[in-house]
Amino acid sequence: MLTFTIRRLLLAIPTLVLISLIIFLLLDLAPGDPLADQPLSIPPEVRQKMRDALGLDSPAYVRYLLWAKQFFWVEPLVFFDWVFGTSFSEGMQRIVSWQFRAPVFDIIIQRMPQTLWVVGLAYVVGVLIALPIGIISAYKQYSWFDQVGTFVSMIGFSVPPFFSGVLMIVIFAIMLPWFPSIYDTTLVVNDFESFGQQVRQMTLPVMVLALQTTAQLSRFMRASMLDNLNHDYVRTARAKGMTEKVVLLVHVLRNSMIPVVTVIALGIPSIFGGAIITEQIFKVNGLGQLLITAIYANDLPMVQTLAFIFAVLIVLCNLIADVLYGLLDPRIRYD
Amino acid sequence: MAEETAVGPLVKVRDLKMYFPIHSGLFKSHVGDIKAVDGISFDILPGETLGLVGESGCGKSTVGRSILRLYDITGGTVEINGNEIAQADSNSLRSKRPMMQMIFQDPQASLNPRMTVASIIAEPLDEHLDLTDEERLARVYELMDWVGLNRAFAKRYPHEFSGGQRQRIGIARALALNPKFIVCDEPIAALDVSIQAQVVNLLEELQDRLDLTYLFISHDLSMVRHIADRVAVMYLGRIVEIASRDELFAEPLHPYTQALLSAVPEPDPDYERTRKPIVLQGDVPSPANPPKGCNFSTRCPKVMDICRQIEPDVFDFGDGRQVACHLYADNTAKTAGSTAGQTTK
Amino acid sequence: ERGSDGEVKIIYWQAPSILNPYLSGGTKDIESASLIVEPLARFDQTGSLVPWLVDEIPTVENGGVSADLTSITWKLKEGLKWSDGTPVTSADVKFTADYCMAPDGGCAQSAKFDGVASIDTPDDLTVVVNFDGPKPVPYAAFVGAQSPIIQKAQFEECLGAKAQECTAANFGPVGTGPFVVTDFKPNDVITMKANENYRDPAKPAFATLTFKGGGDAAAAGRAVMETGEFDYAWNLQLAPDVIAAMAEGGKGTPVSGFGTLVERIEMNLTNPSPDLPPETRATAAEPHPILSDERVRRALSMAIDRNLLVEIGYGQAGRPTCNLVPAPDIFASDNTDCLTQDIEGAKALLDEAGWTAGADGIREKDGMKLELLYQTSTNAVRQDFQALIKQWWSEIGVETELKNIDASVFFGGDPASPDTFQKFYADVEMYANNFDGTDPEQYLGQYTCEKAPRPESQWQGENINRFCNEEYDALVAELSKTGEISKRAEIAKKLNDMITKDTMTIVPLVDRGRVSAHSNSLGGVVLNTWDSEIWNAADWYRIK
Amino acid sequence: MTDTPAAKPLIKDTTGRSQWWDVWDQFKTHKGALFGAAVFLFILLAVTVGPFLWTIEPTFIDIRARNSGPTLAHPFGTDQLGRDILARMMAGGQVSIAVGLTAMAISVLLGTLIGIVSGFFRRLDGLLMGLTDLFLALPLLPLLLVMVMLFRETLSRGFGPEMGTFILIVSAIGITSWMQTARIVRGEVLALKEREFVLAARSIGTPPRRMILRHILPNVLSPIMVSATLGIATAIITESALSFLGLGFPPDFPTWGRLLFDAIDYLQQYPERVFWPGLAISLTVLSVNYIGDGLRDALDPRIRGR
Amino acid sequence: MPDTASPILDVKGLKTVFRTRGGEVHAVNSVSFHLRPGELLGVVGESGSGKSVTMMSLLRLLPSPPAEMRDGAVMFGGQDLLKISNEELRNVRGSKIGFIFQDPMTSLNPVYTIGYQLAEPLRAHMGMTKAQARTRSIELLELVGIPDAERRLKDYPHQFSGGMRQRVMIAIALACDPQVLIADEPTTALDVTIQAQIIELVKELRQKLGMAIIWITHDLGVIAGIADRVMVMYAGQVVEEGPVKEIFDDPQHPYTQALLKTVPAVRGPRAEKLQVIEGQPPILTEAPASCQFRNRCQFAFERCSEENPLLTPISAPGHKAACFLVDKATTPAPETAHG
Numbered sequence A: 001m002l003t004f005t006i007r008r009l010l011l012a013i014p015t016l017v018l019i020s021l022i023i024f025l026l027l028d029l030a031p032g033d034p035l036a037d038q039p040l041s042i043p044p045e046v047r048q049k050m051r052d053a054l055g056l057d058s059p060a061y062v063r064y065l066l067w068a069k070q071f072f073w074v075e076p077l078v079f080f081d082w083v084f085g086t087s088f089s090e091g092m093q094r095i096v097s098w099q100f101r102a103p104v105f106d107i108i109i110q111r112m113p114q115t116l117w118v119v120g121l122a123y124v125v126g127v128l129i130a131l132p133i134g135i136i137s138a139y140k141q142y143s144w145f146d147q148v149g150t151f152v153s154m155i156g157f158s159v160p161p162f163f164s165g166v167l168m169i170v171i172f173a174i175m176l177p178w179f180p181s182i183y184d185t186t187l188v189v190n191d192f193e194s195f196g197q198q199v200r201q202m203t204l205p206v207m208v209l210a211l212q213t214t215a216q217l218s219r220f221m222r223a224s225m226l227d228n229l230n231h232d233y234v235r236t237a238r239a240k241g242m243t244e245k246v247v248l249l250v251h252v253l254r255n256s257m258i259p260v261v262t263v264i265a266l267g268i269p270s271i272f273g274g275a276i277i278t279e280q281i282f283k284v285n286g287l288g289q290l291l292i293t294a295i296y297a298n299d300l301p302m303v304q305t306l307a308f309i310f311a312v313l314i315v316l317c318n319l320i321a322d323v324l325y326g327l328l329d330p331r332i333r334y335d
Numbered sequence B: 001m002a003e004e005t006a007v008g009p010l011v012k013v014r015d016l017k018m019y020f021p022i023h024s025g026l027f028k029s030h031v032g033d034i035k036a037v038d039g040i041s042f043d044i045l046p047g048e049t050l051g052l053v054g055e056s057g058c059g060k061s062t063v064g065r066s067i068l069r070l071y072d073i074t075g076g077t078v079e080i081n082g083n084e085i086a087q088a089d090s091n092s093l094r095s096k097r098p099m100m101q102m103i104f105q106d107p108q109a110s111l112n113p114r115m116t117v118a119s120i121i122a123e124p125l126d127e128h129l130d131l132t133d134e135e136r137l138a139r140v141y142e143l144m145d146w147v148g149l150n151r152a153f154a155k156r157y158p159h160e161f162s163g164g165q166r167q168r169i170g171i172a173r174a175l176a177l178n179p180k181f182i183v184c185d186e187p188i189a190a191l192d193v194s195i196q197a198q199v200v201n202l203l204e205e206l207q208d209r210l211d212l213t214y215l216f217i218s219h220d221l222s223m224v225r226h227i228a229d230r231v232a233v234m235y236l237g238r239i240v241e242i243a244s245r246d247e248l249f250a251e252p253l254h255p256y257t258q259a260l261l262s263a264v265p266e267p268d269p270d271y272e273r274t275r276k277p278i279v280l281q282g283d284v285p286s287p288a289n290p291p292k293g294c295n296f297s298t299r300c301p302k303v304m305d306i307c308r309q310i311e312p313d314v315f316d317f318g319d320g321r322q323v324a325c326h327l328y329a330d331n332t333a334k335t336a337g338s339t340a341g342q343t344t345k
Numbered sequence C: 001e002r003g004s005d006g007e008v009k010i011i012y013w014q015a016p017s018i019l020n021p022y023l024s025g026g027t028k029d030i031e032s033a034s035l036i037v038e039p040l041a042r043f044d045q046t047g048s049l050v051p052w053l054v055d056e057i058p059t060v061e062n063g064g065v066s067a068d069l070t071s072i073t074w075k076l077k078e079g080l081k082w083s084d085g086t087p088v089t090s091a092d093v094k095f096t097a098d099y100c101m102a103p104d105g106g107c108a109q110s111a112k113f114d115g116v117a118s119i120d121t122p123d124d125l126t127v128v129v130n131f132d133g134p135k136p137v138p139y140a141a142f143v144g145a146q147s148p149i150i151q152k153a154q155f156e157e158c159l160g161a162k163a164q165e166c167t168a169a170n171f172g173p174v175g176t177g178p179f180v181v182t183d184f185k186p187n188d189v190i191t192m193k194a195n196e197n198y199r200d201p202a203k204p205a206f207a208t209l210t211f212k213g214g215g216d217a218a219a220a221g222r223a224v225m226e227t228g229e230f231d232y233a234w235n236l237q238l239a240p241d242v243i244a245a246m247a248e249g250g251k252g253t254p255v256s257g258f259g260t261l262v263e264r265i266e267m268n269l270t271n272p273s274p275d276l277p278p279e280t281r282a283t284a285a286e287p288h289p290i291l292s293d294e295r296v297r298r299a300l301s302m303a304i305d306r307n308l309l310v311e312i313g314y315g316q317a318g319r320p321t322c323n324l325v326p327a328p329d330i331f332a333s334d335n336t337d338c339l340t341q342d343i344e345g346a347k348a349l350l351d352e353a354g355w356t357a358g359a360d361g362i363r364e365k366d367g368m369k370l371e372l373l374y375q376t377s378t379n380a381v382r383q384d385f386q387a388l389i390k391q392w393w394s395e396i397g398v399e400t401e402l403k404n405i406d407a408s409v410f411f412g413g414d415p416a417s418p419d420t421f422q423k424f425y426a427d428v429e430m431y432a433n434n435f436d437g438t439d440p441e442q443y444l445g446q447y448t449c450e451k452a453p454r455p456e457s458q459w460q461g462e463n464i465n466r467f468c469n470e471e472y473d474a475l476v477a478e479l480s481k482t483g484e485i486s487k488r489a490e491i492a493k494k495l496n497d498m499i500t501k502d503t504m505t506i507v508p509l510v511d512r513g514r515v516s517a518h519s520n521s522l523g524g525v526v527l528n529t530w531d532s533e534i535w536n537a538a539d540w541y542r543i544k
Numbered sequence D: 001m002t003d004t005p006a007a008k009p010l011i012k013d014t015t016g017r018s019q020w021w022d023v024w025d026q027f028k029t030h031k032g033a034l035f036g037a038a039v040f041l042f043i044l045l046a047v048t049v050g051p052f053l054w055t056i057e058p059t060f061i062d063i064r065a066r067n068s069g070p071t072l073a074h075p076f077g078t079d080q081l082g083r084d085i086l087a088r089m090m091a092g093g094q095v096s097i098a099v100g101l102t103a104m105a106i107s108v109l110l111g112t113l114i115g116i117v118s119g120f121f122r123r124l125d126g127l128l129m130g131l132t133d134l135f136l137a138l139p140l141l142p143l144l145l146v147m148v149m150l151f152r153e154t155l156s157r158g159f160g161p162e163m164g165t166f167i168l169i170v171s172a173i174g175i176t177s178w179m180q181t182a183r184i185v186r187g188e189v190l191a192l193k194e195r196e197f198v199l200a201a202r203s204i205g206t207p208p209r210r211m212i213l214r215h216i217l218p219n220v221l222s223p224i225m226v227s228a229t230l231g232i233a234t235a236i237i238t239e240s241a242l243s244f245l246g247l248g249f250p251p252d253f254p255t256w257g258r259l260l261f262d263a264i265d266y267l268q269q270y271p272e273r274v275f276w277p278g279l280a281i282s283l284t285v286l287s288v289n290y291i292g293d294g295l296r297d298a299l300d301p302r303i304r305g306r
Numbered sequence E: 001m002p003d004t005a006s007p008i009l010d011v012k013g014l015k016t017v018f019r020t021r022g023g024e025v026h027a028v029n030s031v032s033f034h035l036r037p038g039e040l041l042g043v044v045g046e047s048g049s050g051k052s053v054t055m056m057s058l059l060r061l062l063p064s065p066p067a068e069m070r071d072g073a074v075m076f077g078g079q080d081l082l083k084i085s086n087e088e089l090r091n092v093r094g095s096k097i098g099f100i101f102q103d104p105m106t107s108l109n110p111v112y113t114i115g116y117q118l119a120e121p122l123r124a125h126m127g128m129t130k131a132q133a134r135t136r137s138i139e140l141l142e143l144v145g146i147p148d149a150e151r152r153l154k155d156y157p158h159q160f161s162g163g164m165r166q167r168v169m170i171a172i173a174l175a176c177d178p179q180v181l182i183a184d185e186p187t188t189a190l191d192v193t194i195q196a197q198i199i200e201l202v203k204e205l206r207q208k209l210g211m212a213i214i215w216i217t218h219d220l221g222v223i224a225g226i227a228d229r230v231m232v233m234y235a236g237q238v239v240e241e242g243p244v245k246e247i248f249d250d251p252q253h254p255y256t257q258a259l260l261k262t263v264p265a266v267r268g269p270r271a272e273k274l275q276v277i278e279g280q281p282p283i284l285t286e287a288p289a290s291c292q293f294r295n296r297c298q299f300a301f302e303r304c305s306e307e308n309p310l311l312t313p314i315s316a317p318g319h320k321a322a323c324f325l326v327d328k329a330t331t332p333a334p335e336t337a338h339g
C-alpha cells in the first residue's frame, strides 16, 4: 500500500507540472486585463505604467517560470521558515496578487477558515443526512420514504443554488428573521453566545449547500446498499441469528460504504474550491469568492495558484480515494 | 475415436508456458511470475477428444486460452492444423480464428446480455464472412437446428434461456465458422446434472457429424471418462499423467491421479460405505511460488526425499501413456525426453 | 463624544482589495481608504471645494495660487497628528507626491500630478507645488479622495517598484482620518476603530466600524433596508421598484445624489465589419457605412424616450440628459432638445438620408440593410435599456443585434480581445463614464483626433468613437490655457455641444445619480457624489 | 431440444417485431417513466407549438403593461419591461431544452468516448485520466472566456449570431462537463473487460472497434443514461449562469435560466416570476430523469423479459 | 435409525411463493418432511427444484418481499418456526439450527475477519466474552481442520481458498452446537479432492457431535455415501422419499429413476451414450394441479395431467413416492397422515 501510494505520488508530479503549464497558458490566453475595474477616468498612459509595475508585459514563459519558481521553491521555503523560525526565504519574491499586492498564500490562508467551516460543514452535514436517507431508502425500497427521497433529491439536483439561496434568505432572514443574511467573517468564537451566533450565521449557507450534497450522495448510498443487500453474506448473517440492526449496520453498511467513501473522497476538492455562488449569496467570502473575484479582476497569479492548488487536491483526492478503497476493502491490495 | 492411420496430430503443443508477471515495488518492477502453465506438451489427433482434468486453479483454462492465443504466451509452440499459432501476428491470427473456437465455462457470462441469440450466433459470421442478410439468417437457423434450439427463439435474449439452452447458444456460436478444433472449457460445470447429459450428448453428436476435435477441460472425472478418448491430468501448471481413457481410469499411475479418482463418489450406497478415498491434506500451493522439486510433493501421500529435490522426468509407458513421477524412475526403459505428452505412434 | 455610539457597519457589494488609493483607482478601494487617509481639500456634496487638512483653499485672490498660475501654496492645519501620534508635516505631503510620481511605481493617480514640476516645503506646515507651466485649475494633486496624504515614515521604503511589495502599509495605511484599520481581509471585510488622534476630539461617534464587501446590490440593499443588519449600503444599482419595495422594509432609507456620471450610447464612426483586415478594421481609414451619416445618428437618438429609460432603470437615481457634462451647473449646457421622443421625426430624417423601408420593414439603402450591432457590458439595467432601445429602433426601421459582454472583458484593455469597449467591434455601444472632481477639461480633452484607439496605439485611447474634428481639437487646446472660470465654462459647453447635440457622436441617455441606503438609526449621512461617498463618516452618529 | 409448454408464458412472438417495440412495451410498464414522458412531451409541445397559439412576441415591450400580474392578456403576467412572460417562457424553453439536450449529448459522447478508450486500452489510460484531472482542475470561467474570444466571431459569421452562440455555448458546456461520465464509464469498462463474453468475442477475432461498439458500449448504457439525465439539468443551469456573465445568447434572448436569474431580484414583489422558470426547469429535469430510469430498465433485456 | 424416535424437526405442508413482476412463482408446494435426531437426510433434485427455498423458508431467511410463506408449519422444539416472533426466531437461527450455504465464495462477509464472523453468533447466543469467543473460535477452526487456527482468525475470507471458506462456514454453523445442521450444497462449488475432505470432516463431526443434518446436493454420489434417508424434490414438491438404499436400489418415481441414469460413472462399464431427461423443468407460475413431471416422463398417461399425485407409502418401510404408477403398500393412505 505504501509503495503504491508513493508510486502514485511520483507519477502525479509530471501530470501536475503539465497541468500547471496548461492552466497558465489558458489564463494567459484569456481576454481581460487586471486593470479592467479601474475607473475609466484613469488615462491610458497611467494604465500602461500600472501594468508595467505589475510586470504584466514580460513574455509568457518568463512569467511562467517565475511563477513555478515561486510556487515550488519560494513558498515552501516561506512555510519552512514559518514553522521553524528560520529565514531562508528572506528577500525572495513570493507570489503576489495583482489585486492586493499581497502574497497570495497569505490571503488563501486567511480565507481557509470560513470556507472550511461553511462548505466543509455543509459537506459533512450533507454526508450525514445522505447516508441514513440512502440506507433507509434502500432497506425500504419503493416505500413512500424512498419515493419521497427520490423526488427530493431530484429537486436538489435541479434547483440552482442562486435560487434556493435567495429563497432561504427571503424566508428565513426576512420574513422570519431567524438567521442573518450576511456572514460575518470577523466573528471570533470565544464564548457560548458567539458560538450561537456562528451557528446561526452558518445555518442558511450550510443548508443550501448540504441539499445538493445530500441529493447526490443519498442516491449513491441507496444504490450501493441495494446492491449489497442482495449478497449472500447478508443471508449468512441472518442465519447466524443476528438482529436486523446488526445485519444492516454492521454487515451491509460497511460493504456499501466502500464505493460511497471513495465518492465522498472525490468530492473533497470541491470543498476547497469553495461554493462560488453560495458564498456570494451569503457573503461568506471564502475561497470560492476569492477565485471568482480574482477571475473577474484578472488577477492571474491568484487564479493560477488557486487553480493549481485545486488540481493538486484533485489528484491527491483521487489517490486518497484509491487508498481508502484499499483500506476499506481487504480484498484489494495494491502491490 | 482416432483411427489407426498415420495421420499427424491436429494440435501439437510443445513446452507451452504461460506466466502472468507479478509487478511490485515503487517502479512496478517485475518481481516474479504466476506460473499458470509451466511447460506442457501434448498432441491431439484429428477427431479425437482430449480430456484435461485437474483441480481448480491448476491452469486448465489457461492452457485452453493459450492454445487459442487469447493470451500472449510466454514460451513454447502451438501448431493447429499445420499453422503456427503461438507466434502469429494479429492479422494472420485473425484469419486462422475460424478453424479454432472455444466454448466457455459459464454460459451466462459468456453471452453478451444485450445481444439477441441470432446476433450472438451471427457475430463470427459477420467477422469473417461476407454474407447477405438472408444467407446469414439461413446459416443462423441451420446452426440453431444443429444444436437443438428452436428457430423461434432467434430474437430472444440470453437471460430468457435456461442454462443448458444458453450453453447451446455458445456451442452454436463456436460452430458457426466450421472450426476443426474446439476448446471446451468446462462447458458443463455450471449446468445441472440432467442438463449436463444433454450438452455432452450434443457435443458428441456434433463431433461425429462435423468431424470435430475437442480439448475438453473439466474437473468432473466421470464426465471426462465418458467423453474423452485420452485424458491429461494437470497439477499446478504441469501435466502429471496422460493416458488413454481406459488405461487411466482402470489403473491410474500418478499418486495425484489416484487420489483424484478415489475422491469421486459413486451413486451406489453399498460401494460408498466401503470406499476409502485418499484424502489429500493441505491446499494447492500457489503457482507464484511452486514448491521445489515435484509440484505435488507437498501433498503427495507417497512422497520420497527425492521428490522434494528434483523435478521428476516424464516416463513413457508406451501407447502414449506418460507419467511424471519419481516412483516410476526404475522403469528405466521407458524414459522419454523431458517433454511429456507427445503421442508416439 | 468619541466612541460613544458603538459599532457602525457599512456594506459595499464590491469588496475593497487594497487600502492604498495610489495603487488602485477602484471606487471601492478609494472610498474605503477615505475613512483612513485624507486629502488636503475635498469637494462637498455641492461640488465646491472645502478645506480639509488645511485652513483655507488657496486661490489667486488669497494669494495661495501664484498670479501666473504656476504654483499653489497649501498651509496645513496646526497640530495635525497621524493616527500613530506623530505630527503631520509638509514633508509627508511632499513625500506623497514623490511616491506617486516615482517611476515604476505604477501609481494609479499619477494623472493628478501631471504638470507638477517640484514641491517645496519651506516650513513644516507649508507646501508649495510648482507646475511646469500655467495651471488654470491647480486643484488636482492632494485634492479629493483619489489623492490623500500618506505618511512618509510608513511608506518611505515603498518608493517606486517596491510599492507593490509593501503589503503591510498598503493594507493598513497610517492616516489622519477618523478611523484606523484593525484588520484588513482583502476582498472581504475591514474592521476599523476610532482614530485616537483624530483632530476633533468628539469624533467619530462610533468606536468601531465594519466595512463588509462582496455579494450583489440586492443583497446589500436588503441587509440595510429589510433586515437591518447593516447601517450603510453603497450604490444600489437596482430597478427603482425593487428599491422602493425594499424601503418598505422600514429599516432603512435610500438616499441619492447626482454627479457627472452619464450613461450614453457611443456611435462608432469607423467600420467594425469583421470582413475588414485587422489593421484597418474600426479605424479612421474605414468610415462607418451607416453611422458616418449624422442624420442617421440623430434619428437614432430621436427615437429614444429618455424619460422612460430613467423611470425603468434608475427612478430617483437618474434623470434624462442630453449632455456629456451634466454638472456642475456652470459647465452644464442647457441643451434639452433630445428629451422628447420623436419617432416620426426620426423616420423622416432617415427617409431624407436615403434609407427607405424595405419589404421586411427594415430600411435599406444601396442594397445595404440598416442593421446595427449594439453592445454593452453585462448588467441588468443595461440589458433592459438594450431591449427597450432595440424596440424603438425597430419602430423606425432599424434592425438591432444585441450583445452583452462581461464587464471585466469589456472594460479590460486587453488588446488581444475583440470584445473591449476601446476596440469597439460593434456599431454602437453603451456604458457610463464620468470625471473626477468638478473640472471637465481632461474629460472633454479625450475626444481629440490623436486619442482614437487604433492598432498602433495598442487600442489604447479614450476617443472611443474615433471622433475627429480640427475645430474641436483647437478648442481643447484653448481650454487648457484659459484660467478664467466663466470663460472655461463657455468653452466646455461648446465642446460638449459639438460632440453631443451637433454631431450626435455621443448620445447621452441618463445622468446617473448614486443611490445608497442607510439605516434609519444612522444619522449624519450626507451623500456626496463629487468625492468619497462616505466622506463625512466622522460626523455620523447613532440616532437614539 | 424440446420446449415445454409450461415455459411458454415467457415468450412473446418476437419474430416479426422490431426490438424497439419490446423496449416500448417495457417502458410502458414503468409508471414513473410514462409520467415523465408525458410531462416532457407536454413541455416540448408547449414550447414548440405553443408560440403558434400564443402569438405575442417574447421580445415585444408593452411598457404600459409592465409588472402586471396574471391577467387575461398576460396569463403569466409581464416582466419589468412589460414583456409577456408566457411568451418568454415558451421561447426560453426552446433554447433551454435545446441547449440542455445538445450539451448533454456532447458531454456524454465525450465522456463515453474517453471513458471507454481509457478503460479499454491500457496504454492510453494514464494519459486520459490525466486529461480528466486536468479538466476537473481547469477554472471554468477563463476557459469559457478564451473559447468565446477565439470562436465567437468565427462562429457568428459561419452560422449567424444565434446559431453561432448556440454552438459555442453547447460545446463549452459539453467540453467542461464530461469528466464525471468518463470516470464512471471507465470503471464499468474495466469491469466489463474481465467478463467472459468479451473473451468470447476475442476468440472469434473481433477487432477492438467492433468489440467496443458491440459488446462494451451497450453494457455501459445504464450509467451513461444516469449521467445523461443529470447532465441535462446541469446544462440548463450552466447556460443560465453563462448568459448572466454575458457569455451566452444575446441579452434579449430569453432562456429559462436567464428568466429565473432576472426574476430573483423581484423574488419578494413578484414571486410568481421566479416560480414559472423554476418550475419549468425542475419539471424538465425531473421528467427527463424518470424517462432515464424507465429507458434504462427498458433497454436492459434482462429486466425487460421479466 | 429407529423409526420410532420423535422427529426433531417436522415440516408440514410448507408453501412458499415469490411475487415477482412477471407474476407469482410457486417455488415450494406443500412440502412435508421430518428429521429425526442424529439422522442425515439427503435432499436431491435438479437445479430450481426448490431445495434451497424450502430450507430457507424453514428459518424465514428469504427476503420478503418477494418471498411469502403461504402455508404450513415448521415444528421445532415444540414451537412453530413460522409463527414465533422475530426475537424468538433469532434465538433459533444460528444457535439451535445451523446453516451452511450453497456458495462459500460469497457467503462470508468480505470485509470482516474470519474471527469476527465466527465470534458473532457465539457472543450473541452464548453470551460469551470476547476472550471466550476467541478461544472457542480457535477450537472450532481446529475442529474443521484449519491449521494454524489462531493466526488465521485475523485473516479475511479472500485469503482462504474455497475449501477453507466452506470449512469456516461449517465452523460458523457449528459454533453454538446446534441440534440441526442444514447444509445447502456445501461441496458443489468445490473440487472433488476438497469435497472428499469436507465429506470426511462432516462424517467425523457427526460421530462426535451427534447432530441431525439435512444435506442438499445434486450429486447422487455424495448422497449415496453419507445419507441415512433421501428426499427427492422436483418442481417444488417432494416426489420420493426413503432410506438411502431403497432409493438407489429401487427407485420408484420415474424422475428418480431417470436422475440415477443420467450420471456417468468412473467405474464399471462405460455407456456409449448418456441417458438424458429430455425437456426442462416447468416454470412454477401457479400451484401444481397435475404431475409436474408429466411432460418429461416416458410413462405419462392421462391421469397425470389431471391430478397431482400425492406422496404415497410404498411396501418398503419409510419409502414413499408421488406417482400413480408406484406399487402401493396398502390402500392409498391420505398424505396428510404425516410427511
Ligand SMILES: Nc1ncnc2c1ncn2[C@@H]1O[C@H](COP(=O)(O)OP(=O)(O)OP(=O)(O)O)[C@@H](O)[C@H]1O
Residues within 6 Å of the ligand: B020, B034, B035, B036, B054, B055, B056, B057, B058, B059, B060, B061, B062, B063, B219, B287
Ligand atoms: N489474467 C491472469 N493474471 C494473473 N493470474 C492469472 C490470470 N489468469 C489466471 N491466473 C492464475 O493462473 C492460475 C491458473 O488459472 P486457470 O484459470 O487456468 O485455472 P483453472 O484450472 O481453469 O481453474 P478452474 O477450474 O477454477 O477454472 C490460477 O492460479 C490463476 O490465479
Ligand SMILES: Nc1ncnc2c1ncn2[C@@H]1O[C@H](COP(=O)(O)OP(=O)(O)OP(=O)(O)O)[C@@H](O)[C@H]1O
Residues within 6 Å of the ligand: E018, E020, E025, E027, E045, E046, E047, E048, E049, E050, E051, E052, E053, E054, E066, E102, E218, E284
Ligand atoms: N428471489 C426469488 N424470486 C423469484 N423466484 C425465486 C427467487 N428465489 C428462488 N426462486 C425460484 O424458486 C425456485 C426454487 O429455487 P431454489 O433456489 O430453491 O432451487 P434449488 O433447488 O436450490 O436449485 P439449485 O440446485 O440450483 O440451488 C426456482 O424456480 C427459482 O427460480
Ligand SMILES: [Mg+2]
Residues within 6 Å of the ligand: B060, B061, B062, B105, B185, B186
Ligand atoms: Mg477454468
Ligand SMILES: [Mg+2]
Residues within 6 Å of the ligand: E051, E052, E053, E102, E184, E185
Ligand atoms: Mg439451491
